Each structure stands twice: as structure tokens, then as C-alpha cells.
Amino acid sequence: MATHNFKHALFCAIVTIIIAYPILGLNLVAQGTTVGLEGATPGTVISVILAAVVVFLFQLFRDNIMASLGKLPKLNPLSGREPMPQAKRVKMESWVLTGIIVLALFWPFFVSRGSVDLATLVLIYVMLALGLNVVVGLAGLLDLGYVAFYAVGAYTFALLSQYFGFTFWMALPIGALLAALFGLMLGFPVLRLRGDYLAIVTLGFGEIIRILLNNWTAVTGGPNGIGGIPEPTLFGMEFGRRVKEEGNTSFHETFGIAYSGEHKVIFLYLIALVLAVITALVIRRLMRMPVGRAWEALREDEIAARSLGMSRTAVKLSAFTIGAFFAGFAGTVFASKQGFISPESFVFLESAIILAIVVLGGMGSQVGVILAAIAVTILPELAREFSDFRMLVFGAAMVLMMIWRPQGLMPMRRIHIELKQQE
Amino acid sequence: MQDLLYFFQQLVNGLTIGSTYALIAIGYTMVYGIIGMINFAHGEIYMIGAYTALIAITGLATLGIAWLPVILVVALICAVIVSSSMGWAVERVAYRPVRGRHRLIPLISAIGMSIFLQNYVHLAQGSRNIGFPALIDGSFRFGPADSFQLSLSYMQITIFITTLICMTLLSLFISRSRIGRACRAVSQDLGMANLLGIDTNRIISATFVIGAALAAVAGLLLGLYYGSVDPLFGFIAGLKAFTAAVLGGIGSIPGAMLGGLILGVSESMTSGYLSGEYKDVVSFSLLILILLFKPTGLLGKPEVEKI
Numbered sequence: 001m002a003t004h005n006f007k008h009a010l011f012c013a014i015v016t017i018i019i020a021y022p023i024l025g026l027n028l029v030a031q032g033t034t035v036g037l038e039g040a041t042p043g044t045v046i047s048v049i050l051a052a053v054v055v056f057l058f059q060l061f062r063d064n065i066m067a068s069l070g071k072l073p074k075l076n077p078l079s080g081r082e083p084m085p086q087a088k089r090v091k092m093e094s095w096v097l098t099g100i101i102v103l104a105l106f107w108p109f110f111v112s113r114g115s116v117d118l119a120t121l122v123l124i125y126v127m128l129a130l131g132l133n134v135v136v137g138l139a140g141l142l143d144l145g146y147v148a149f150y151a152v153g154a155y156t157f158a159l160l161s162q163y164f165g166f167t168f169w170m171a172l173p174i175g176a177l178l179a180a181l182f183g184l185m186l187g188f189p190v191l192r193l194r195g196d197y198l199a200i201v202t203l204g205f206g207e208i209i210r211i212l213l214n215n216w217t218a219v220t221g222g223p224n225g226i227g228g229i230p231e232p233t234l235f236g237m238e239f240g241r242r243v244k245e246e247g248n249t250s251f252h253e254t255f256g257i258a259y260s261g262e263h264k265v266i267f268l269y270l271i272a273l274v275l276a277v278i279t280a281l282v283i284r285r286l287m288r289m290p291v292g293r294a295w296e297a298l299r300e301d302e303i304a305a306r307s308l309g310m311s312r313t314a315v316k317l318s319a320f321t322i323g324a325f326f327a328g329f330a331g332t333v334f335a336s337k338q339g340f341i342s343p344e345s346f347v348f349l350e351s352a353i354i355l356a357i358v359v360l361g362g363m364g365s366q367v368g369v370i371l372a373a374i375a376v377t378i379l380p381e382l383a384r385e386f387s388d389f390r391m392l393v394f395g396a397a398m399v400l401m402m403i404w405r406p407q408g409l410m411p412m413r414r415i416h417i418e419l420k421q422q423e
Numbered sequence: 424m425q426d427l428l429y430f431f432q433q434l435v436n437g438l439t440i441g442s443t444y445a446l447i448a449i450g451y452t453m454v455y456g457i458i459g460m461i462n463f464a465h466g467e468i469y470m471i472g473a474y475t476a477l478i479a480i481t482g483l484a485t486l487g488i489a490w491l492p493v494i495l496v497v498a499l500i501c502a503v504i505v506s507s508s509m510g511w512a513v514e515r516v517a518y519r520p521v522r523g524r525h526r527l528i529p530l531i532s533a534i535g536m537s538i539f540l541q542n543y544v545h546l547a548q549g550s551r552n553i554g555f556p557a558l559i560d561g562s563f564r565f566g567p568a569d570s571f572q573l574s575l576s577y578m579q580i581t582i583f584i585t586t587l588i589c590m591t592l593l594s595l596f597i598s599r600s601r602i603g604r605a606c607r608a609v610s611q612d613l614g615m616a617n618l619l620g621i622d623t624n625r626i627i628s629a630t631f632v633i634g635a636a637l638a639a640v641a642g643l644l645l646g647l648y649y650g651s652v653d654p655l656f657g658f659i660a661g662l663k664a665f666t667a668a669v670l671g672g673i674g675s676i677p678g679a680m681l682g683g684l685i686l687g688v689s690e691s692m693t694s695g696y697l698s699g700e701y702k703d704v705v706s707f708s709l710l711i712l713i714l715l716f717k718p719t720g721l722l723g724k725p726e727v728e729k730i
Contacts, residue, residue: 015508015511015512016512018504018505018508019505019508019509019512022474022475022478022501022505023471023474023475023478023505023543023544023547023548024547026478026482027547027548027549028474028477028478028481028548028549028553030551030553030554034554034556035477035481035553035554035556036481036485037478037481037482037485136527140527142527142530142531144534189715190711190714190715192715193714193715193718194526194718196460196461196526196527196530197669197714197718199461199527199530200461200662200665200669200710200714201710201711201714201715203662204662204666204707204708204710204711205707205711207662207703207707208703208704208707208708211700211701211703211704212704214700215698215700215701348658349538352534352538355531355534356535359531388546389542389546391538391541391542391545392538392539392542392543392546394535394538395535395536395537395538395539395540395541395542396535396539397535398531398532398534398535398538399516399517399532399535399536399539401535402517402521402528402529402531402532402535403517403520403521403532406521406524406525406528
């Protein structure tokens with residue numbers, strides 16, 4: 001056994017060096033027209049060797065380490081605790097949520113413009129993640145092209161405003177409905193496919209949309225994107241220093257206060273907040289309705305669900321369309337916030353980030369997904385010097401979550417009937 | 424005559440690209456045939472193969488070795504060793520612990536691995552694309568000298584020959600060797616093969632290693648053909664190769680070869696006769712259509728869903 005372990009450990013250590021050293025230790029540098037090779041710093045070489053030693057030792061004493069890990073007390077201090085009764089938990093949750101929303105309403109008036117701007121972005125991601133959560137978490141359909149619907153929402157608003165002068169409020173429902181229509185159109189044929197094929201087809205669809213946006217220069221402006229997208233107005237009151245459109249008044253003049261650029265940012269934040277809350281509430285209700293239960297039933301066991309008379313296509317299609325609808329919502333807000341959009345914002349990586357949020361938060365769990373959206377958007381901003389490592393960490397986190405905690409950080413708990421145990 | 428030459432030029436270009444797609448597609452198809460998962464990180468393994476080959480070529484150039492066969496062979500061996508180790512490690516770290524769980528879990532793990540590897544190379548080697556030296560120059564030319572000529576470059580010939588050798592070796596390996604026979608047994612029935620004393624874990628590892636080695640060969644060839652490499656190089660190529668695997672019938676090795684060639688030709692015809700920008704649209708549409716209307720592909724066996 002010991003020699004076997006030793007051989008295996010040696011092999012693993014060698015593999016570690018082979019996969020780490022050439023890529024990390026030998027850097028290609030362009031020298032004019034040719035390419036040169038540069039050795040890395042001694043620090044990198046030492047860390048590669050150190051990694052190999054760690055792998056070697058771990059594999060050598062693997063059995064012992066695993067055995068002693070099993071004996072360790074559980075790290076989670078709450079694991080032994082009795083679960084809270086459901087009625088109490090639901091009550092507490094709704095109080096906490098109300099508190100958070102009230103806090104979120106008043107918070108932007110006391111902080112800097114930059115943080116409000118970031119918070120708006122967080123809320124857009126919350127909407128996207130909640131929408132994708134319906135598709136991936138509840139219905140169990142892996143959609144890798146979710147960003148396409150986001151793009152449809154954003155481009156609908158941009159194009160409508162550019163060519164027909166639509167305002168934000170007119171474009172918002174149209175963008176969301178058009179995104180839903182795209183979801184319906186894509187979903188109708190592809191939902192017959194099995195899970196992993198569906199993932200690849202949606203990925204292909206997302207890429208097709210992006211390539212079309214990139215190359216249909218006459219309408220979408222191609223890689224240059226569309227600029228000058230108007231900001232939302234409040235009952236015809238604009239937030240700019242001067243009124244751009246005839247018939248509108250400006251916000252600061254109407255209320256007789258000094259002009260400030262912050263008004264606009266805060267207003268956008270509040271719109272995003274309201275829309276995110278609406279998204280969360282609508283999905284929350286849907287989850288408890290028959291259609292929400294059907295999503296989960298189909299996810300858990302398709303054959304059983306179908307034999308109980310559920311229409312597979314209708315149920316899956318409803319999830320797909322609703323997910324697309326909220327992506328369209330988020331897209332419209334995004335276009336309005338940025339004032340400029342281009343296909344650059346709608347690459348596959350964006351889909352992967354939203355998927356990572358859903359996976360980290362816990363598929364199906366609304367609170368978990370919202371917290372994950374906040375964490376994933378804010379953490380890289382807080383640690384700017386590590387922002388290069390953001391995607392590296394995401395990738396690793398997705399793998400580790402799937403291995404150790406596929407249900408996510410805050411797994412979903414369904415409202416259910418609890419039977420009292422008879423004495 | 425002109426039109427015919429132009430058509431043959433597109434055909435040659437398409438077959439060149441297609442044969443490298445076929446090399447990558449084999450990795451997808453073998454893994455899918457055995458454990459039924461899409462190895463999303465396969466494109467990244469191919470990209471790492473291309474990077475390693477470039478590192479080896481540059482390293483040899485710095486050492487002053489200029490004899491072409493030595494450079495190519497050393498680059499090939501380095502790329503194959505690093506990529507295979509990567510393939511082995513990826514399976515071990517990210518796929519084995521989640522094997523046998525719900526279908527989406529290994530897939531998400533694979534997507535995570537793909538993002539991880541992309542950024543690993545991005546951080547280590549920078550995000551800019553780096554030029555491959557043009558090692559194999561020159562071409563045969565056919566047709567009248569004063570107008571359109573059909574050109575068949577030495578690079579394209581190298582690609583054909585290398586692909587042909589790899590495919591032959593693989594077919595022999597799968598049909599004749601002990602491990603190849605075990606691979607076929609495992610892909611037919613994993614549980615039964617296990618009962619009959621085949622170390623299925625080893626066979627699955629072997630599949631990943633073989634797939635990664637072929638992807639590394641493709642990485643070297645396509646790197647030389649396109650003349651540059653960047654960390655995102657693997658993503659689209661991986662998707663194309665997956666399309667090829669599905670087109671030919673996923674799980675079937677001859678299918679992957681056929682699918683790669685068909686995809687390559689249809690792509691080059693699109694860029695030759697329509698527009699280069701839309702060639703990706705054509706291949707993804709092809710993927711969607713095939714999955715919708717003939718999910719078993721051209722040479723795949725129909726899958727009976729077991730309850």
C-alpha cells in the first residue's frame with residue numbers, strides 16, 4: 001500500500017510540475033516582430049516547486065489525512081441546531097427583507113455617487129440572476145446563452161430610442177416583452193432536447209445573437225455600438241441640467257432645488273431597486289403557484305411529472321420565457337444606465353458570470369442568489385488589485401462548489417406542510 | 424475554369440480546417456461516449472497545447488536549433504505531454520468527484536474549469552495574441568499564372584498528413600490494443616465492464632489523455648496555420664469541434680472525423696461565397712439544426728432512454 005501510494009504521489013507531483021512550469025515559468029514576450037522567451041521570477045519557480053511538494057505530501061499521506069479529517073468536529077456551529085419552525089422562519093425572513101428594502105431606499109442619499117452607481121449595477125445583476133434562477137435553478141434547464149436576452153432588451157431600447165425616439169418608460173415593457181418573445185421562439189424548438197444539448201444550443205444561440213449585433217452594422221452600429229441612449233424621466237421631468245426634449249420640465253427647477261448630477265444617479269438606482277424588488281416578488285409568487293411547483297417537479301423527475309399529466313413543453317417554455325422577460329428588463333435598465341451599448345457587453349463570459357452567481361448562491365434559492373449577486377459584483381471592486389484574478393477565482397469556485405456543495409451556499413427551502421409528531 | 428479553381432480552393436481550405444476540427448472533436452466524442460458528459464474544458468486544453476508548442480519552438484530558437492524536423496517533433500512532444508497531463512489532472516480534480524451525479528453538475532464543473540484554465544493562461548502569458556513563427560512556408564500553385572491560382576500550401580499538406588497519421592494510429596489503438604478494447608467495452612456498459620475486472624477509472628483517465636494529446640496536435644497545427652495564439656483561442660475552436668462531434672454523431676469516432684470535415688468545408692464555403700463574418704453563424708446554426716432534427720448525428724447510434 002505504501003509503495004503504491006508513493007508511486008502515485010510521485011506521479012501527481014510530476015504532473016503538477018508539467019502543467020504548471022511551462023505556462024507559468026516560461027513567458028512569451030513579443031520582441032518587435034519575433035517572439036522571445038523569458039524565465040519567470042525565482043518566486044514563481046519556487047511556488048511551482050512548493051505546489052508540487054504539497055501535492056506529493058498530500059497524496060502520500062492521503063489516507064491518513066482523509067481519516068483524520070473525518071474525525072474533526074464539524075466546522076459549522078449551527079449544524080447541530082434544531083431547524084427553525086417554518087412559520088417562524090417565514091415571518092423572520094419577510095421582516096428581514098422588508099428591513100433591507102427600506103434600508104436600500106434611503107441608503108443612496110448618504111453615500112458617494114460612485115457607490116450608488118455600483119449599487120445600480122449590482123441590482124441589474126440581481127435581476128439577471130433572479131431571472132436565470134427560474135430557468136436553471138427552478139426548471140433545471142441549463143441556459144448558457146442567457147446574455148442574448150439581456151442583449152435583446154438593451155438593444156431594443158437603444159434602437160427604439162435612436163430611430164423612433166421612444167423614452168425609457170415606453171421601451172421598458174417592449175424590451176422585456178421582445179426578450180420574452182425571443183425566449184419563446186428559441187425555447188419552442190429546443191426544449192425537447194436533453195439537458196446538456198440544451199446548454200450547447202443556447203450557447204450557440206447567444207453567440208449567434210452577438211455575431212449578428214456585431215456585423216449588422218447598418219442597424220446596430222456593429223462593434224461601435226449605439227450611444228446617446230436617453231435617461232429615464234420622472235413624470236416628464238428630466239434630470240439633466242437643461243431640458244433636451246420639448247414639453248418636458250427639469251427636475252431641479254420644478255422642485256426649486258439646486259442642480260446636482262447625483263439626482264440622476266439616485267433616480268436610476270431607485271428605478272433599478274423597484275424593478276429588482278418587482279422581479280423578486282413576481283418570481284416569489286410564481287414559485288408558490290402551480291406553475292412553479294410544476295417547474296420543480298419536472299426538474300426532479302421528468303418521467304414522473306409527465307405521467308401525472310404535465311405538459312413538458314408548456315412548463316419548460318413558461319420558465320424559459322419568464323427568465324428571458326426579466327433579462328429584457330435588466331437589459332433596458334443597463335442600456336439606460338450606461339447610455340451606450342455595444343456587443344462587447346454581451347459576451348459568453350457575461351452568461352458565465354450570471355450562471356456562477358446562481359450556482360454560488362444556491363440554485364433555486366432567492367435569498368442566496370441575491371446575496372451572491374451582491375458579493376460577486378462588489379468584491380472585485382473592493383479588491384481592485386486582485387481584479388485580474390476575479391475570473392480565475394470564479395472558475396475555481398464553480399468547480400469547488402459542484403464538488404462540495406452543489407446545492408449552493410444557501411440552499412433553497414420550499415414552503416411545505418409540517419406534520420406535528422404525535423406524542 | 425476560374426470558378427472551378429475558386430471552388431477547389433475553398434474545398435482545400437475547408438478540409439484543412441476541418442481535419443483539425445476532427446482532431447479536437449475526437450476528445451469530445453470519446454469522453455461523451457464513455458461517461459456521457461460534455462468536456463467543456465477541452466477547447467482550453469487545445470489552447471494550452473498551442474501555447475506549449477509555441478514555448479517549445481521559441482525555446483529551441485533561443486538555443487540556436489534551426490533544423491525544422493527537430494523543432495516540429497520537439498514542439499509536438501512537449502505540447503502532447505503538457506496537454507495530456509492537463510487532461511489527466513482536469514479529469515482527476517474536477518470531473519471524477521462529481522461523476523454520476525445529476526447531469527448538470529459535471530457540466531457546470533466543466534464550465535468552471537474552462538473559465539479557470541482560460542484565465543490561468545491569461546494571467547501567466549498575458550491577454551495579447553502572440554505570433555507563431557512561419558516555420559513551413561511556400562506552396563504548390565495550380566492554374567494560369569495571370570489570374571486566380573489554386574494554392575496548396577506546404578502547411579496544409581503537413582496538416583493533412585499529420586491528421587491522417589493521428590487518425591490511423593488512433594483507429595489501430597482503439598481496435599487492436601488492450602486499452603482500446605477496454606475503452607470500447609466501457610463505452611458500451613460501464614458497470615458491466617467494471618464487474619468484469621476492467622479498472623474503469625483508469626480507462627476514463629486514458630480517454631481524457633488520448634483526447635488531450637490529439638487536441639495538442641491540433642493546437643500545434645492550427646497555431647502554425649493561423650500564425651498566432653491567444654488565451655481565448657480555445658473557446659470558439661472547442662465549440663466548433665463540439666459541433667463537429669455532434670454532427671457526426673456524438674460517441675462515434677469515425678463520426679467525429681466526418682463531422683469535422685463537413686463542418687470545415689461548410690465554413691470555408693460560407694466565407695468564400697457569402698461573407699467571412701457569418702461563418703460562425705452558419706456553424707452554430709448547423710449545430711442547432713442537427714440537434715433539433717437528428718440529435719444522433721450522421722453516424723451515431725440512436726440512444727434509448729432508460730427508465
